[in-house]
Amino acid sequence: MPETSLINESLSLMAIGMGIVFSFLLLLVVLLRAMSWIAGRLSPGLPEASAPSAAVSTGSDAVSASNDELIAVISAAIARYRSSRR
The missing domain is CATH 1.20.5 (Single alpha-helices involved in coiled-coils or other helix-helix interfaces)
Incomplete structure (x- = not known):
């Protein structure tokens, strides 16, 4: 060819x-x-997310406490992850 x-x-x-x-x-x-x-x-529509009423009504003290709790939870999760990886 x-x-x-x-x-x-x-x-x-x-x-x-x-x-x-x-x-x-x-x-x-x-x-x-x-x-x-x-x-x-x-599918049904997703409900709208609403702000937590405690943080809105009490001011910055509730937000600070919420942030501290969140930091503690995240720190505990990281510690547990690191301990299981060793």
């Missing part, structure tokens, strides 16, 4: 392969968007 025929055949085979892959990926995107739309229509 002449070289030009081989090159033409390889280019057409490459175009067919790339077309199949592109078509599959396009179909995948369309299906995922459709599934997302359907899931959004079927």
